[in-house]
Amino acid sequence: MSAARDIVAGALCCIGTFFFLVGTTGLLRMPDVFTRLHPSTKCDTLGACSVIVGMAVYSGWSWELCKLVVIACFLLLSSATCGHAIGRSALRRNIPYWRRQGKETGDGNGA
Amino acid sequence: METALNLTFIVLLVATALMAVWARDLLAAVIIFSVYSLIMALMWQRLQAPDLALTEAAVGAGVTTVLFVVTVFKTRRREEEE
Amino acid sequence: MKRVLSLFFIAALGVLLLYVVASMPPMGDPQTPTATHVIPRYLERAEEETHTENVITGVILNYRGYDTMGEVTVIFCALAAVLAVLGRERRGRIRGFVDRSPVPSSTIVRTMVRFMVPFIILFSVYTILHGEISPGGGFQGGAIIGGSMIIFTTVFGLYESSRRIPQKVRAPLEGSAVIVFFLVGALGLVGGGNFLTYAWPHAARGLQPALVTWLTVLVEVGIGLGGAMVLISILFAMIREEEEIALTA
Numbered sequence: 001m002s003a004a005r006d007i008v009a010g011a012l013c014c015i016g017t018f019f020f021l022v023g024t025t026g027l028l029r030m031p032d033v034f035t036r037l038h039p040s041t042k043c044d045t046l047g048a049c050s051v052i053v054g055m056a057v058y059s060g061w062s063w064e065l066c067k068l069v070v071i072a073c074f075l076l077l078s079s080a081t082c083g084h085a086i087g088r089s090a091l092r093r094n095i096p097y098w099r100r101q102g103k104e105t106g107d108g109n110g111a
Numbered sequence: 112m113e114t115a116l117n118l119t120f121i122v123l124l125v126a127t128a129l130m131a132v133w134a135r136d137l138l139a140a141v142i143i144f145s146v147y148s149l150i151m152a153l154m155w156q157r158l159q160a161p162d163l164a165l166t167e168a169a170v171g172a173g174v175t176t177v178l179f180v181v182t183v184f185k186t187r188r189r190e191e192e193e
Numbered sequence: 194m195k196r197v198l199s200l201f202f203i204a205a206l207g208v209l210l211l212y213v214v215a216s217m218p219p220m221g222d223p224q225t226p227t228a229t230h231v232i233p234r235y236l237e238r239a240e241e242e243t244h245t246e247n248v249i250t251g252v253i254l255n256y257r258g259y260d261t262m263g264e265v266t267v268i269f270c271a272l273a274a275v276l277a278v279l280g281r282e283r284r285g286r287i288r289g290f291v292d293r294s295p296v297p298s299s300t301i302v303r304t305m306v307r308f309m310v311p312f313i314i315l316f317s318v319y320t321i322l323h324g325e326i327s328p329g330g331g332f333q334g335g336a337i338i339g340g341s342m343i344i345f346t347t348v349f350g351l352y353e354s355s356r357r358i359p360q361k362v363r364a365p366l367e368g369s370a371v372i373v374f375f376l377v378g379a380l381g382l383v384g385g386g387n388f389l390t391y392a393w394p395h396a397a398r399g400l401q402p403a404l405v406t407w408l409t410v411l412v413e414v415g416i417g418l419g420g421a422m423v424l425i426s427i428l429f430a431m432i433r434e435e436e437e438i439a440l441t442a
Contacts, residue, residue: 161328
């Protein structure tokens with residue numbers, strides 16, 4: 001029973017770490033703000049929540065579980081709001097979209 | 112395993128410290144410095160000093176970063192070229 | 194030449210530091226001076242002497258109370274220095290850069306901040322009041338309150354947030370950390386003990402632990418409030434923009 005729980009918890013944490021890795025790679029590789037926003041918000045929602053669910057499985061029924069659920073709720077709310085705020089601010093400030101080579105409007109930022 | 116984790120933290124700590132000093136963009140330097148504070152908080156937690164970890168996370172990564180960002184906005188974002 | 198010389202000095206310093214680190218005792222070694230002199234006494238007798246369950250709080254506020262009082266004074270001096278350079282914001286006609294930002298904050302962000310800030314303040318109150326039992330305390334809680342007000346200010350602007358915590362509320366509370374610390378220390382003198390010992394030797398035996406605990410909590414609350422107000426005042430002094438208002442108004 002305990003071994004199975006460890007395996008499930010470890011697997012969930014690994015999934016979370018994988019999403020963090022993918023999100024960070026996307027953040028580094030994507031060309032402009034809007035496309036970068038896409039992977040980096042995935043990081044928080046999927047990655048961190050998988051890790052937290054993994055830890056919840058590991059802790060079992062206890063007060064830690066309660067705290068983890070609260071942390072997950074606040075994380076979901078705040079990261080979604082953050083993504084919204086960054087995207088909206090970038091849109092309102094007319095930061096140019098990325099276009100395929102040569103057609104960039106403005107200087108853009110990134111490769 | 113423990114040593115590997117500690118070593119990773121220390122390498123990250125030194126790397127972020129150097130990057131914060133070398134960054135030409137001061138806003139980037141401030142953000143890197145807040146990352147430095149977060150890693151430091153994790154290290155305090157690993158050294159079993161939760162009080163210090165809490166202080167470092169709240170003051171170092173939170174309040175100081177915002178005060179630095181305000182200062183950067185009020186002054187100049189780029190370091191002067193040599 | 195200069196570059197080579199400085200590199201040489203840095204390398205020499207690095208080698209020296211690495212040598213010292215290599216000869217340091219391993220972490221947690223029971224034979225080191227830190228673990229043999231005063232620490233065992235703190236760890237063994239802190240609970241009965243300071244009546245705080247969290248030994249760190251006992252050490253910070255009781256054994257090394259003078260030290261902490263100095264730190265609190267340093268924080269207050271930092272505020273005094275910032276205000277001496279920048280000046281305090283004038284009442285009623287202040288704005289920060291959020292107030293004149295081309296991007297007004299959206300309804301979603303405003304709603305979320307309105308929803309989150311009370312929880313953050315609740316957590317900071319927990320950190321302050323529970324600092325006597327669990328990790329945390331006045332400094333940490335004060336920083337968290339400051340952080341919550343920073344979030345509020347970055348979203349709602351300086352005008353709104355300075356209406357929530359007006360200057361006439363902040364100004365008297367900024368020194369509360371130093372004042373409460375000093376007064377509680379002096380209470381020890383009145384009760385016949387030493388400065389900052391929190392102990393009243395002539396008080397009834399049963400009263401003693403409760404008295405010490407409550408005085409410690411009082412000091413924590415004072416530090417928390419004072420620290421929070423100092424941080425908020427520094428933030429307000431830094432981001433306000435009066436000159437532009439004076440030009441346009």
